[in-house]
Amino acid sequence: MTLLSLQRLVVIKSMAIVALLALLVAWEAWRPRRAVVEGWGRRLNNLGLIAVSTILVRLIVPMGAVGFAAAWHSGLWHQVAVPPVLQTGVSLVVLDLAIYWQHRAFHFWPLLWRAHRVHHSDIAFDASLGVRFHPFEILPSYAYKLLVVAIFGMAPMDVAIYEASLLGFSLLTHANAVLPASLDRVLRWIVITPDWHRVHHSIHRDEMNANFGNILSIWDRLFGTAREGPRDGHVAMAIGLPEFRAPQAQRFPALLIQPFMSTSVDTAPP
Numbered sequence: 001m002t003l004l005s006l007q008r009l010v011v012i013k014s015m016a017i018v019a020l021l022a023l024l025v026a027w028e029a030w031r032p033r034r035a036v037v038e039g040w041g042r043r044l045n046n047l048g049l050i051a052v053s054t055i056l057v058r059l060i061v062p063m064g065a066v067g068f069a070a071a072w073h074s075g076l077w078h079q080v081a082v083p084p085v086l087q088t089g090v091s092l093v094v095l096d097l098a099i100y101w102q103h104r105a106f107h108f109w110p111l112l113w114r115a116h117r118v119h120h121s122d123i124a125f126d127a128s129l130g131v132r133f134h135p136f137e138i139l140p141s142y143a144y145k146l147l148v149v150a151i152f153g154m155a156p157m158d159v160a161i162y163e164a165s166l167l168g169f170s171l172l173t174h175a176n177a178v179l180p181a182s183l184d185r186v187l188r189w190i191v192i193t194p195d196w197h198r199v200h201h202s203i204h205r206d207e208m209n210a211n212f213g214n215i216l217s218i219w220d221r222l223f224g225t226a227r228e229g230p231r232d233g234h235v236a237m238a239i240g241l242p243e244f245r246a247p248q249a250q251r252f253p254a255l256l257i258q259p260f261m262s263t264s265v266d267t268a269p270p
């Protein structure tokens with residue numbers, strides 16, 4: 001993969017993500033699942049957080065995961081002869097499984113939880129929450145992803161497909177929009193839906209430690225962390241963490257320093 005095609009891929013991916021975000025915002029305005037109580041300032045804070053995280057990643061790994069995959073010529077796929085289509089399928093499933101366990105690790109280890117709780121401390125649930133990740137979560141996640149890519153020697157295009165799908169699903173599964181119940185019932189057998197993932201943002205600790213999946217829902221079913229719905233119902237359920245509900249805790253500088261804050265209430269790890 002040449003530098004030019006890599007750059008073209010980044011441009012196409014960026015345009016697709018902006019288009020998807022615009023579509024989701026329109027969908028949320030047309031058919032909101034829950035009452036909208038938070039203004040645009042909150043959305044901008046969430047977008048600002050991913051902007052800081054992305055700039056830091058680019059400074060540390062300028063070539064990105066796709067560029068890394070293109071430059072890396074070792075790993076499992078270089079040792080065994082597997083048809084390209086099978087290799088792509090296995091790579092995508094392996095990456096999704098790896099990210100499922102990464103998410104569980106972020107809930108389990110106290111130090112990682114301090115970074116991941118910035119994502120959980122949002123008191124509203126919409127597409128902008130899909131990119132609310134602190135740099136201290138993004139950076140170790142990126143290193144872990146590079147490790148998985150290196151072990152398998154994944155193809156750059158497979159990494160690009162997964163990265164775009166993961167970001168797209170993150171926006172989609174946090175959408176505050178109504179998906180017809182019959183469609184949701186069918187889709188959630190295979191992939192994550194907004195109603196499925198909203199449970200994970202419940203203020204209740206047991207519900208927050210469920211539905212860890214990012215694209216495929218099979219991992220939660222397989223590893224016993226699936227939960228079909230919130231006990232308080234999707235409209236009435238409280239989103240967020242009890243320790244970060246004050247308006248000042250949701251301001252941009254407060255989000256940046258949140259991993260360093262010690263609190264009297266601790267919602268995770270279990």
Ligand SMILES: [Zn+2]
Nearest residue numbers: 103107116200
């Ligand atoms: Zn989580």
